[in-house]
Amino acid sequence: MLRKINLRAYGKINLGLDVIKKREDGYHEVRMIMQTVSVYDMLELIIQERPGIQVETNLSYLPVNEDNLVYKAADLLIREFKIRRGIKIILKKFIPVAAGMAGGSSDAAAVLFGINRLFSLGLSKEALMERGVKIGADVPYCILRGTALSEGIGEILTPLSAMPHCKILIAKPSVSVSTRLVYENLQVGKLPFHPDIDGLIKAIEKQDIEGVSKRVGNVLETVTIPMYPVIEELKGFMKSHGALNAIMSGSGPTVFGLYQDMEVVKSAADGLKASGLAKQVYIAEPVPVTK
DSSP: OOSEEEEEEEEEEEEEEEEEEEOTTSOEEEEEEEEEEEEEEEEEEEEESSSSEEEEESOTTSOOSTTSHHHHHHHHHHHHTTOOSEEEEEEEOOSOTTSSSOHHHHHHHHHHHHHHHHTTOOOOHHHHHHHHTTTOTTHHHHHHOSEEEEEETTTEEEEOOOOOOOEEEEEEOSOOOOHHHHHHTOOGGGOSOOOOHHHHHHHHHTTOHHHHHHHOEETTHHHHHHHOTHHHHHHHHHHHTTOSEEEEOTTSSOEEEEESOHHHHHHHHHHHHHHTSOSEEEEEOBOOOOO
């Protein structure tokens, strides 16, 4: 029997993010194209003989109790399956925090996967996804990974063809954004544009990176950019330094640019670091779905 397991929790970007309506229960219905990227957190899960959940992280400001999604994920399975032993979770964060890249959701997804393996619970990917939505709307997608259409409040997922290969420049400025605040301030009935989600899907199927780049879009920019103009500056910097296009991911403030040439993206990354516009800068690639 396994005593410990090491896992990678990959971040995501939104190639397209449209909000259809606000529901009576307060949630928003969305249509999004989600894409896993090669920026990841590292987790080590270790079985403990004494019951309980211990969380350690490399960032002092992160909670290590039930306010952390990894704790919630562990607690959910331990309670449901009446697991008598404990679990220690060592989390090393590299995905920017509060950045629109689903870092916390991906960490939670990794814990669900890891506990399922460690304790031989026998849950399928679909069964893990059903439980994941209880922790957060992005958790099921973070279990699925790859390229996917996300609908409903984010829990209805349709796998898509793999995104055409490219380089992705990811930059997070030194501000953090509350997803709840962004959605609360979104004027769904007054949106100036809607991204072409269906056109994006067709461009992905054709492996047309230029077609994908032309159609990327995010309606949440209408809220977050006025709050934090540095996001528009980052987009402009990437576009003027060789990006096919650049948009904000999720509720922000992270911005990503799509590139075809490694030398061009390296030069842009170096320039970004020197500019002081971004606190964290990464060069990433799309990650395909895992079996």
